[in-house]
Amino acid sequence: SSAQAVNHSTLEVRFETEVDELKTKSDESLKDLKNSLKITENNVEILKKENQERKVVFSASLSGGEWANHGPYSTDVTLVYKHVFINIGNAYNPVTGIFTAPVRGVYKFKIYAHGYSGRGVTVSLQKNGHHVTGAYAYQDQHVVNSSNGVSLLLEVGDVVCVKVKANEWIFDNWFSPHHL
Template sequence: MMESGSGFIGPFTTEITLTYRNVFTNIGNAYNPITGIFTAPLKGAYMFRVSVYGHGPTAATADIVKNGKAVVIAHDNRPQNDLNSSNGVVLILEVGDVVYVTLWSGRRIFDNKSNHSTFSGYLLFPLR
């Protein structure tokens, strides 16, 4: 998530879309690292995963969002420990549907060069 160094993202007073700038693979450039939004280039079944990492006392909470609607959540809240959570979902997307990750208001995550907090997605198969 962080381009260089390490640190916290958040907390913010409103929900934000997370931008993942360390992109390992982006065949077709459907993911925009500036906006944090994946736009479906074709109709199909896609698998998405999110992982969040943080440190208490502030909880780490993020959603995978499809077209503005939260689909699954990754959440952890242990006041005196490291926080770690992940979740995933298979979505049927139409051309132009968007998927992204939001960080909840008042929550924070941590990242560094070890890439603890990630978002990934891939096409399982196209549909007609």
């Protein structure tokens, strides 16, 4: 009958309208999700970049392998580690021998000292001009080595350096480079 046909046709129109509305809502939700994902990806990239910028790693030796004595001096002298292997973050200055913390964090330092033949080998790792730890060795004959390490909580601008103590010395060559 014609009444049934009209009802069927009306039902079809309503059904199509509801499907279109659901599709539109679904498309909008998908668009929102894509925008959220894009924002999240951008935030992740920003965090990665910030994390990369905050990385601080350096390793250096007093020389590039040539034989050299450092000391004895009449006063404590800052050692300048001129041969830089790595300096991510550029926090170590190979001209002054001073490391300056660019961000607040825990930094781990290792020091090595090498010497020989009846001389004291003494170096002092200092934070903001104050002794924190050192490496010392003495032996009547032949070579002698000493090492030490420390983890320090540094604030932005704190400085760390290694000094050879007054009247002491260290030796450097390509067999046993003294490095930080």
